[in-house]
Amino acid sequence: MLVEETLVLVKPDGVARNLTGEILRRIEAKGYSLVDIRLVQADRDLLTQHYAEHEGKPFFEPLLELMESGPTVAFRIAGNRVIEGFRMLAGTTDPTTAAPGTIRGDLGRDWGLKVQQNLVHGSDSPESAARELALWFTR
Numbered sequence: 310m311l312v313e314e315t316l317v318l319v320k321p322d323g324v325a326r327n328l329t330g331e332i333l334r335r336i337e338a339k340g341y342s343l344v345d346i347r348l349v350q351a352d353r354d355l356l357t358q359h360y361a362e363h364e365g366k367p368f369f370e371p372l373l374e375l376m377e378s379g380p381t382v383a384f385r386i387a388g389n390r391v392i393e394g395f396r397m398l399a400g401t402t403d404p405t406t407a408a409p410g411t412i413r414g415d416l417g418r419d420w421g422l423k424v425q426q427n428l429v430h431g432s433d434s435p436e437s438a439a440r441e442l443a444l445w446f447t448r
């Protein structure tokens with residue numbers, strides 16, 4: 310199995326809650342390597358490209374508003390099967406039911422808003438990882 314790279318985002322809710330270090334700690338403790346890191350104030354153009362698959366869904370506009378609300382920290386991380394491995398570390402989308410032991414399960418909750426604030430994003434396939442890394446790291 311080749312070494313993979315993936316994009317992890319600490320979304321604005323995670324940055325605002327000062328969880329960037331805790332999230333990176335979990336990635337490093339698992340054994341993945343940090344290759345690059347950026348603090349980005351995302352704009353509409355970047356976000357509509359990043360979340361193109363969700364355009365038209367009811368949570369799309371609230372999601373973009375959340376993602377524009379403050380800075381995001383982007384990590385490029387590497388390791389064997391890191392795409393799948395980080396998704397396991399993150400846990401499922403809904404933080405209320407995400408398993409304890411995961412980032413979303415341990416650190417997230419429902420805040421009663423129009424979109425799930427679940428702290429992190431991780432690319433879901435090699436194709437997504439390549440596309441998303443190009444979006445967040447080459448501007």
Ligand code: RTP
Pocket residue numbers: 368372401402423424425426427429430431432433
């Ligand atoms: P991600 O792409 O952020 O790693 O998370 P994911 O695959 O678990 O979730 P996805 O279905 O791709 O949705 C992207 C983000 O939209 C928000 N969301 N809120 N019903 C809701 O309130 C809802 N559904 C999706 C979450 O912030 C999710 O991470």
Ligand code: MG
Pocket residue numbers: 433
């Ligand atoms: Mg997704």
